[in-house]
Amino acid sequence: MAEIIELGEPPIPVKLRHSARARRLSLRVSGVDGRVSLTLPRRASMREAQDFLRAKEAWIRGHLDRQPELCQIAPGAVLPVEGRERLIAPTRTRAVKLMEDHLLVPEGADKTAARVRAFLKTLARDRLAEASARHAKALGREFGKITLRDTRSRWGSCTSEGNLMYSWRLILAPAPVLDYVAAHEVAHLAQMNHSPAFWAEVARLMPDYQPHRAWLRQHGGALHRFQF
Incomplete structure (x- = not known):
């Protein structure tokens, strides 16, 4: 069963997972959402995990600093569609419309994300x-x-x-x-x-x-x- 511990200050949550197949400690920082996970051999102790993470803290923080910032889909956000950046702009339209430099969405910010996602799919x-x-x-x-x-x-x-x-x-x-x-x-x-x-x-x-x-x-x- 996975366990979450915190590393350093400000704290970084790290997901710990023991694996019978693991032969050594394996650290991963997701390039998608920045989640940090550590896989340990079944007999590895919590102290070993903590010592390993402290030794790798600078490396982990360096990777997290290079993570792209998350972008919430809402009016005013810029979203690439087919590789071209489009400004999400609310307007009086009944459906999402793809323009050269804009993505026109019906007015009503609370539904913008769902409408854009459905259009993209x-x-x-x-x-x-x-x-x-x-x-x-x-x-x-x-x-x-x-x-x-x-x-x-x-x-x-x-x-x-x-x-x-x-x-x-x-x-x-x-x-x-x-x-x-x-x-x-x-x-x-x-x-x-x-x-x-x-x-x-x-x-x-x-x-x-x-x-x-x-x-x-x-x-x-x-x-x-x-x-x-």
């Missing part, structure tokens, strides 16, 4: 369905259903039944990044692994995928800083 589904169908046709394969989730550990997945899952937050990334993830997951319809043969399929579907994969690794975590 619909837009993400449209873009991902189109990209998946295009890549599947090029591959000569068919996929099952598409599911959207707000996942933190992965941007997409493909089941052995051919069903595809994507994070709807991909709609915040530049369009070629979303397209790369679709190509990646569709390629699993042919290769359910990450072998050289799999990456050859990805390259066939999207020859210039490498910079988009690199963008996601470098900037993807920041897409979770937007709070709906």
Whole structure:
């Protein structure tokens, strides 16, 4: 069972978890929300955990200082949609509208976040369905259903039944990044692994995928800083 302890001043909450598989103490600072967790071997003591954390305190605080600030979705906030920053602006409209530099939302700040989230999910589904169908046709394969989730550990997945899952937050990334993830997951319809043969399929579907994969690794975590 996980336990929470506090480190230093101001206190940093740290989640402790004992694991039978762990052979050493393992520290992690989430790039998504800044949560700190420490995994310990089953026989490790609380004193060992505290000593280890004190020795790593400066490192932990350095990582937390570099965390992107959270952004609450509300009128006046700036939100990237398909990689382009848009100012959320309330106006007399019945539905959310995507403009070149603005995201127009119906007046009523209390519902802005929910309305924007629903709009983004619909837009993400449209873009991902189109990209998946295009890549599947090029591959000569068919996929099952598409599911959207707000996942933190992965941007997409493909089941052995051919069903595809994507994070709807991909709609915040530049369009070629979303397209790369679709190509990646569709390629699993042919290769359910990450072998050289799999990456050859990805390259066939999207020859210039490498910079988009690199963008996601470098900037993807920041897409979770937007709070709906």
